[in-house]
Amino acid sequence: MSLDRFPPDFLWGTATAAHQVEGGNHANDWWDWEQQPGRIKNGDTSDPACDHYRRFTQDFDLLKSLDQNAHRLSVEWSRIEPQPGVFSTEALGHYRQVLSALRERRLEPMVTLFHYTLPRWVSAQGGWLNPETAGRFATFSERVLAELGDLCTFWVTLNEPTGAAYQGYVLGEWPPGHRDPRESATVLINLIRAHWAAYERIKNRHPTAQVGIAHHLRIFDPLRSWSPLDRAVSGIYDRLFNRTILSSLRRGRLAFPLSRLAKAQGPRVSQDFIGLNYYTRNLVRFNRRLPREIFGERLVPAGAQTSDLGLEVYPQGLYLWLRALAREGHPIYITENGVADRDDRLRPSFLVDHLRATLRAMNQGTVVRGYFHWTCFDNFEWTEGYAARFGLMSHDPRTQARSLRPSGRLYAEICRSGVLPASVAPPAEPPAPDQAPAPAQLR
Numbered sequence: 001m002s003l004d005r006f007p008p009d010f011l012w013g014t015a016t017a018a019h020q021v022e023g024g025n026h027a028n029d030w031w032d033w034e035q036q037p038g039r040i041k042n043g044d045t046s047d048p049a050c051d052h053y054r055r056f057t058q059d060f061d062l063l064k065s066l067d068q069n070a071h072r073l074s075v076e077w078s079r080i081e082p083q084p085g086v087f088s089t090e091a092l093g094h095y096r097q098v099l100s101a102l103r104e105r106r107l108e109p110m111v112t113l114f115h116y117t118l119p120r121w122v123s124a125q126g127g128w129l130n131p132e133t134a135g136r137f138a139t140f141s142e143r144v145l146a147e148l149g150d151l152c153t154f155w156v157t158l159n160e161p162t163g164a165a166y167q168g169y170v171l172g173e174w175p176p177g178h179r180d181p182r183e184s185a186t187v188l189i190n191l192i193r194a195h196w197a198a199y200e201r202i203k204n205r206h207p208t209a210q211v212g213i214a215h216h217l218r219i220f221d222p223l224r225s226w227s228p229l230d231r232a233v234s235g236i237y238d239r240l241f242n243r244t245i246l247s248s249l250r251r252g253r254l255a256f257p258l259s260r261l262a263k264a265q266g267p268r269v270s271q272d273f274i275g276l277n278y279y280t281r282n283l284v285r286f287n288r289r290l291p292r293e294i295f296g297e298r299l300v301p302a303g304a305q306t307s308d309l310g311l312e313v314y315p316q317g318l319y320l321w322l323r324a325l326a327r328e329g330h331p332i333y334i335t336e337n338g339v340a341d342r343d344d345r346l347r348p349s350f351l352v353d354h355l356r357a358t359l360r361a362m363n364q365g366t367v368v369r370g371y372f373h374w375t376c377f378d379n380f381e382w383t384e385g386y387a388a389r390f391g392l393m394s395h396d397p398r399t400q401a402r403s404l405r406p407s408g409r410l411y412a413e414i415c416r417s418g419v420l421p422a423s424v425a426p427p428a429e430p431p432a433p434d435q436a437p438a439p440a441q442l443r
């Protein structure tokens with residue numbers, strides 16, 4: 001039977017992360033990074049962000065008024081465990097209030113335990129390069145579940161582990177600013193170990209908790225499909241960025257190439273659902289002058305629609321990933337999907353086209369149970385500061401005003417009805433079709 005609308009129990013929400021919205025997070029590695037000149041565009045810092053730590057009830061009222069029925073957020077490790085083994089009753093009490101406020105409004109919570117920020121004391125001990133961080137993270141996760149597990153069913157251990165390993169240890173643009181691919185492999189191994197350890201501790205304490213990872217998955221296509229070199233390099237990108245972690249989790253042991261560096265094993269099943277963060281595709285061209293980039297140059301196709309950050313809008317990639325993930329045998333939640341688009345030029349059609357791709361995959365048997373748009377209001381976009389605007393609402397960090405964009409109104413209508421509009425006008429002024437492929441932003 002083919003669906004022309006989303007099922008009534010589908011989760012509709014938006015996603016945020018503590019450091020990007022709360023304000024006042026001064027005890028983690030990102031805050032320290034932001035204090036270094038030149039690290040963040042325009043010298044922005046994550047204070048005050050959206051002052052969401054204090055305004056969460058008003059913000060949840062807004063989301064409810066927009067007919068959402070779920071919300072993904074993260075808890076900040078550095079607030080909850082400011083010193084090794086010392087847990088803050090104040091911070092845990094705060095997050096109890098946050099989750100209770102969601103429940104009162106019938107917004108189903110999904111909580112992320114690691115969304116890029118590490119307590120200062122963890123990063124001082126080597127962060128994810130230190131194998132002991134996995135155990136510390138599992139202890140932290142277990143404590144959070146002990147305190148908050150009665151208020152939340154859906155738990156995301158890690159947000160985008162490959163992104164964290166790549167940005168912080170290959171590109172060096174995020175803390176700790178290293179540029180060493182071997183280190184990034186170690187970090188990925190320790191993140192996988194952290195997930196395995198946290199999964200077991202969470203399930204021991206709360207067997208009914210639903211636990212997964214929010215995977216950032218991207219399409220890598222060869223620029224010239226006839227070129228064996230382009231095909232080889234895009235295949236390597238796909239394996240390193242997308243597949244290695246998925247197959248490690250599927251097998252319960254590290255997959256190639258991580259298996260060449262370490263032997264580690266986890267539980268046979270370590271995901272109850274798959275979280276998919278999907279944004280874009282890259283075309284990949286072999287370039288012998290880029291050894292640090294594994295001889296690959298990442299490009300966007302000529303004439304493509306691109307976001308304010310230069311990323312291609314490619315809804316077909318969401319369909320392809322959903323179909324591929326169906327084979328993993330777990331229900332899927334789209335834990336992030338969105339576009340940097342200050343003028344809201346692309347976002348309405350972006351939303352509808354990505355949701356249409358989702359419905360198409362569901363009609364072919366893929367079990368998708370929810371969609372969390374990134375994000376509800378513009379917030380602190382890491383090295384981009386406040387310049388990259390991903391919100392269904394605009395947000396002004398000076399006045400804290402939130403104001404609904406047309407795409408926010410459109411999303412509310414979709415959340416209310418579960419039906420997609422017949423068509424949404426594509427953005428005006430398409431780029432010239434004879435343009436050469438443009439380099440992709442390395443993000």
Ligand code: IFM
Pocket residue numbers: 017020160277336374381390
């Ligand atoms: O803002 C980020 C988020 O923290 C992780 N996924 C991608 C988003 C947009 O770049």
